[in-house]
Amino acid sequence: MEIFIKLSQFLLSLSLLIILHELGHFIPAKLFKTRVEKFYLFFDVKFSLLKKKIGETEYGIGWLPLGGYVKISGMIDESMDKEQMAQPQQPWEFRSKPAWQRLIIMLGGVTVNFILAFIIYIGMAFAYGDTYIANEDLKDGLLIENPAMIKAGFKTGDKILAVDGTSIVKFDNEINMKIVMGKEVLIERNGTEQTLKMPKDFIDQLTKYEKSPVVSIRMPFVIGAVTEESTNKALQSKDIILSLNGQKTKYFDEAKTILDQNKGKTIPAVVLRDQKETVVQLVVNNEGKLGVQLGGLGMDSLEKLGYYKVSTQKYGFLESIPVGIEKGKNQLIGYGKQLKMIFNPDTGAYKQVGGFAAIYNIFPNSWSWEVFWGITALLSIMLGVMNLLPIPALDGGHVMFLLYEIVSGKKPSDKFLENAQMVGFVLLITLLVFANGNDIYKAIIGK
Numbered sequence: 001m002e003i004f005i006k007l008s009q010f011l012l013s014l015s016l017l018i019i020l021h022e023l024g025h026f027i028p029a030k031l032f033k034t035r036v037e038k039f040y041l042f043f044d045v046k047f048s049l050l051k052k053k054i055g056e057t058e059y060g061i062g063w064l065p066l067g068g069y070v071k072i073s074g075m076i077d078e079s080m081d082k083e084q085m086a087q088p089q090q091p092w093e094f095r096s097k098p099a100w101q102r103l104i105i106m107l108g109g110v111t112v113n114f115i116l117a118f119i120i121y122i123g124m125a126f127a128y129g130d131t132y133i134a135n136e137d138l139k140d141g142l143l144i145e146n147p148a149m150i151k152a153g154f155k156t157g158d159k160i161l162a163v164d165g166t167s168i169v170k171f172d173n174e175i176n177m178k179i180v181m182g183k184e185v186l187i188e189r190n191g192t193e194q195t196l197k198m199p200k201d202f203i204d205q206l207t208k209y210e211k212s213p214v215v216s217i218r219m220p221f222v223i224g225a226v227t228e229e230s231t232n233k234a235l236q237s238k239d240i241i242l243s244l245n246g247q248k249t250k251y252f253d254e255a256k257t258i259l260d261q262n263k264g265k266t267i268p269a270v271v272l273r274d275q276k277e278t279v280v281q282l283v284v285n286n287e288g289k290l291g292v293q294l295g296g297l298g299m300d301s302l303e304k305l306g307y308y309k310v311s312t313q314k315y316g317f318l319e320s321i322p323v324g325i326e327k328g329k330n331q332l333i334g335y336g337k338q339l340k341m342i343f344n345p346d347t348g349a350y351k352q353v354g355g356f357a358a359i360y361n362i363f364p365n366s367w368s369w370e371v372f373w374g375i376t377a378l379l380s381i382m383l384g385v386m387n388l389l390p391i392p393a394l395d396g397g398h399v400m401f402l403l404y405e406i407v408s409g410k411k412p413s414d415k416f417l418e419n420a421q422m423v424g425f426v427l428l429i430t431l432l433v434f435a436n437g438n439d440i441y442k443a444i445i446g447k
Helices: 002-031 097-128 145-149 175-181 202-206 250-262 297-305 317-342 356-361 367-389 397-408 414-445
Strands: 036-054 057-072 132-136 159-163 184-187 192-198 221-226 242-243 267-271 276-283 291-294 310-313
Touching: 002 036, 002 057, 002 097, 002 356, 002 367, 097 132, 097 317, 097 367, 145 202, 159 175, 175 202, 175 317, 192 317, 221 250, 242 250, 297 310, 317 367, 367 397, 397 414
Parallel strands: none
Antiparallel strands: 036 057, 132 310, 159 184, 184 192, 221 242, 221 291, 242 267, 267 276
């Protein structure tokens, strides 16, 4: 069932993005009276799953889910229809249209991608608002368990004050990415501020360890279940350990330190059970463990227990517009920075490039519309930016040649465009093989 839910989200998001991207080409083409021969979701190599011709356009669904396309008459594209291009120009063909019209047609797809992302972020701001913990309310700092972060000099209890000079006001889902993309981080440790320089190859270091959050909030030691072989039957599910051997343990990381110091001993403990404090005796095994499974608490429970104050900010429709635009802008800038790091071999970020498996894996095992729309908006930005790269066979490649034509007044020959299309196609196949090869490699080594 979990696989079905993930796959459903993946295919729905991918289909939505492909259809709207291609619609961005289709609409201006039709407005400029350019014939569109095909409009396909997925590729119909050799055959299609469904197809129906309406007017001059064949609409269909292909069997190969690597993207989609519109086939525009008189355009040198991935179909490499040399026979058509050898015929005299017709007034309904792409090549017979003015350069400015062709430019609008080619920019239509990425324009829709960016507009869609901003609309989603505006809608999410209106529907869900913002839920976060104010950074100033993290009195005891953050949990730092990621080995790459520890190697970079961070410790549990550090407070993240700023990244690259920008103050951190909220602790939310974006803070991990801000740190990963940052060059220096201002922290407060034991009342003293200091700046930590992020290693240039930090992303590469992250790939060497098991995946875990860069930073996260500190959590109490909650008992999920007591194992059958455990000697600590005095514990019960949902107990919260408040102290061990006379030392307060507000957080699990504090409890873990005390347990490591008392391996093989029996120590007193105080647990919170049904809102009452109860004293129990606990046996710590030789590994510094109690023979229990960890449990968790939701943000509402953490707030009631006084751990954190959770803030929720709701927006009216008009208020959600600038909020959504700001979120979209930040994601766009952030993805631009990621691309810059990918093209810099020193960062090792290229090792994190993934293909369809990587995209599939970012969707959760349970259905959440909020998470689905957030991922879809990010993917829409990624699709828009990637398509703008000046690589022949991508929209950006066509735009590059059209801008040259507009500025110089000279149109590249069809032969040149055909050769450029082939070079671009080879580059894209190489990138596709590399990205999906990375997925396979990570699956094999388990990282």
